[in-house]
Each structure stands twice: as C-alpha cells, then as structure tokens.
Amino acid sequence: MSFGEKLFQLRTERGIYQKAVAEYLEVSVGTISNYENGVHCPDLPTLCKLAGYFHVTTDYLLELTECASSMEKLNVQMADGYTIGKALNTMQDMSQPARRQAIKYLDMVKAYEEMPGKDRSISRQRQQIESQGQIIIQQAEEIKHLKELLEEQLEKQIERL
Secondary structure, three states: OOHHHHHHHHHHHOOOOHHHHHHHHOOOHHHHHHHHOOOOOOOHHHHHHHHHHHOOOHHHHOOOOOOOOOHHHHOOEEEOOEEHHHHHHHHHHOOHHHHHHHHHHHHHHHHHHHOOOHHHHHHHHHHHHHHHHHHHHHHHHHHHHHHHHHHHHHHHHHHHO
C-alpha cells in the first residue's frame, strides 16, 4: 500500500474529510488529494504532523512497519515496568519457535478473556481444587493410621518369634 493509499485509508476509516486534514496542516484540499493520489509526497514536518493527527508513527505512514500504534500507545505501561514497546522488542529478540509459542499463549489468554461465564468457571475450579485438597488430607490421615496399624502388627509378630 502506497503512502497515498495509507493516508486515504486512515482518513476514510475515521470519517474525516480532506478539508479537515487540509485545515490541520494549513494546506489546500488539492494538496491532500495530491498526497492521496501519489502525485506529491509531504515534506518531513508535514509527515510528522500527519502521524500526530492520525496517532500513528511516521514509520507506519512510510510503510516501514505494519504497526499503526503511536509512540504514546507504545509507551503505555503494561505491568512490572513493561511498556507495549518493550514487550514488542522482547518478542523481536526471541527465537521464531519462542515467538510462535508466545503468540499461541496470547491467543489463549485472549480467548479466555472473551469466554462467557469465565468467573463461574474459575469459581467451580477453585471449589474442585479445595475439595480435592480435603480428600488428599483425609487420605493422608488414613495412610498414617494404616501405617501405625501395620507397625503395631509387625511388632506383635516380632514378639511372637
């Protein structure tokens, strides 16, 4: 997709008229039309203004990346000192198999987040775990009791010999 096509797509997806973009950039509507039709390309300051206007990076506008996120979004704190940008950099540093596993994991987490009734499911699982924990404790007590009985029987048989 060319710069002009990308500009057209960004503008139309947001329901913005060429006139609004032209006013923001302080240029004519014809200039915006020329950008979109590939007749002209904006200079660097104008490119930067366009990126800010549409909240994307200049790299995205110039087709150097598919990531349309603005620097503001990339700097959003996710957790424990990780920004979205840092997470992306970490992913880039991973091996291809590790990336595939990470994507599978993210897809699984997303699917779980979208799952209806997930809170009830978690509650049921917790109840099952607690119930199994109680059963394990009871069985451990029974094993301890059986062990004591076996030890007593063993002592009695040793005394008979």
